[in-house]
Amino acid sequence: GAVVSQHPSRVICKSGTSVKIECRSLDFQATTMFWYRQFPKQSLMLMATSNEGSKATYEQGVEKDKFLINHASLTLSTLTVTSAHPEDSSFYICSALGGGNFNTDTQYFGPGTRLTVL
Amino acid sequence: QQPVQSPQAVILREGEDAVINCSSSKALYSVHWYRQKHGEAPIFLMILLKGGEQKGHDKISASFNEKKQQSSLYLTASQLSYSGTYFCGTEIPGTYKYIFGTGTRLKVLA
Numbered sequence: 001g002a003v004v005s006q007h008p009s010r011v012i013c014k015s016g017t018s019v020k021i022e023c024r025s026l027d028f029q030a031t032t033m034f035w036y037r038q039f040p041k042q043s044l045m046l047m048a049t050s051n052e053g054s055k056a057t058y059e060q061g062v063e064k065d066k067f068l069i070n071h072a073s074l075t076l077s078t079l080t081v082t083s084a085h086p087e088d089s090s091f092y093i094c095s096a097l098g099g100g101n102f103n104t105d106t107q108y109f110g111p112g113t114r115l116t117v118l
Numbered sequence: 119q120q121p122v123q124s125p126q127a128v129i130l131r132e133g134e135d136a137v138i139n140c141s142s143s144k145a146l147y148s149v150h151w152y153r154q155k156h157g158e159a160p161i162f163l164m165i166l167l168k169g170g171e172q173k174g175h176d177k178i179s180a181s182f183n184e185k186k187q188q189s190s191l192y193l194t195a196s197q198l199s200y201s202g203t204y205f206c207g208t209e210i211p212g213t214y215k216y217i218f219g220t221g222t223r224l225k226v227l228a
Contacts, residue, residue: 032214043120043205043218044160093159097214105167106150107216109159 002102003027006094006110013084014118021079021113023094029074030096034107035067038091050077084117091115119143121206121219129225130196138191138222140206149182149189150207150216153200160205163191196226 003026013019023033031052036044048058048069056069066088068080077096081088091114095107102108121142130136140149148167152160164173169184177194193200206219 034215041223043221046215046217049213049215091157103165105148105165106162107214108162109152111159112157114157 002108004110028100032097033077127223
């Protein structure tokens with residue numbers, strides 16, 4: 001099936017530092033990727049939509065200057081958490097909208113990145 | 119607005135059946151079902167695109183009642199591997215964006 005990878009899987013950083021998370025579609029091209037945040041025992045909340053070659057669109061309440069998204073190619077989107085603080089600690093999950101031989105109605109999810117800010 | 123799932127949590131013995139409901143206050147144009155294991159990404163189970171549609175594979179099936187703005191997921195003869203949190207998701211029409219439901223934690227005991 002469609003494979004989406006994320007790197008790193010876990011990251012621990014000090015407060016005030018920036019962290020970059022990569023999301024790659026491995027066997028298909030994805031013009032659209034999504035970034036979600038999930039707090040413990042809660043649902044996935046959409047943060048932003050990442051479109052290749054254009055600016056990301058952010059959901060209400062998500063600070064675009066804090067969560068920088070770059071969709072530089074058809075297989076890679078990155079999320080940078082700038083000046084991270086403990087309240088940014090969460091599970092960040094990306095997804096890619098299917099393309100090529102895969103269902104274009106379906107989002108395929110990466111394995112997630114656990115961010116812990118000390 | 120986020121779809122509400124019920125029950126919030128359920129514990130089953132292996133071989134028992136379960137039903138998870140997903141209700142929305144707004145019209146549902148499609149429903150996706152996912153299962154998520156702790157610390158892992160959600161795994162796609164199925165998508166229902168039309169009102170009245172029913173789908174299934176193995177012993178997991180789902181129905182979509184468009185008029186009632188709800189969907190149900192049916193787990194038959196549950197297995198230990200069914201344990202996890204189940205989410206319904208619905209697409210905001212024309213955007214490919216999903217809104218996920220509140221989630222149902224399911225645990226199957228031996």
